[in-house]
Amino acid sequence: MHPLFIIAAGVGTALLLRLLRTAKAAKNLKYQLRRIQVYRFKTSEPIVFRVFVDFTNLEPTPITVKQLYLDIFLNFGTAENPNFQRIGTLNTDNIPVTIPANQTVSKSFDVSVPWVNLGAAAVKILMGFVTTGRASWPTEAKVEGQLKAVGFTIPVSVSVPFDSNNVNN
Numbered sequence: 726m727h728p729l730f731i732i733a734a735g736v737g738t739a740l741l742l743r744l745l746r747t748a749k750a751a752k753n754l755k756y757q758l759r760r761i762q763v764y765r766f767k768t769s770e771p772i773v774f775r776v777f778v779d780f781t782n783l784e785p786t787p788i789t790v791k792q793l794y795l796d797i798f799l800n801f802g803t804a805e806n807p808n809f810q811r812i813g814t815l816n817t818d819n820i821p822v823t824i825p826a827n828q829t830v831s832k833s834f835d836v837s838v839p840w841v842n843l844g845a846a847a848v849k850i851l852m853g854f855v856t857t858g859r860a861s862w863p864t865e866a867k868v869e870g871q872l873k874a875v876g877f878t879i880p881v882s883v884s885v886p887f888d889s890n891n892v893n894n
Contacts, residue, residue: 762888782824795870810846862889
């Protein structure tokens with residue numbers, strides 16, 4: 726056998742193994758949406774919501790999350806009678822997140838939402854100002870969307886705590 730053929734076969738095998746390891750890491754990637762909180766609340770500016778996510782790579786190969794696309798809904802009703810209002814969308818298309826091998830990376834992402842885009846949710850939030858002098862916030866959010874990593878799309882559909890305690894005014 727020709728030495729160049731042996732070298733080419735070795736390089737090809739190494740690339741294939743790396744691709745398979747990366748695909749396995751993407752397939753086994755874990756995520757946890759820890760909470761969503763109001764980060765900045767001013768009636769004269771868009772509201773900023775902060776989304777906290779933990780990404781866990783269970784494999785010995787680093788992996789990059791290419792996109793996190795999430796529609797965020799707040800529950801202005803009760804557990805027995807939910808009233809979910811869409812407040813915004815998180816799209817991290819231009820913010821890749823690399824998770825090293827066998828590690829967890831915690832990231833937060835901000836979603837800026839103009840009041841006019843909140844529709845009925847804005848009315849529910851501001852009604853508290855009229856009656857109590859404080860905004861009316863729910864304690865739960867529902868998140869639906871997807872996470873993309875190395876050609877894999879992982880659906881996301883979870884309920885997470887909503888925190889309005891540490892608002893930056």
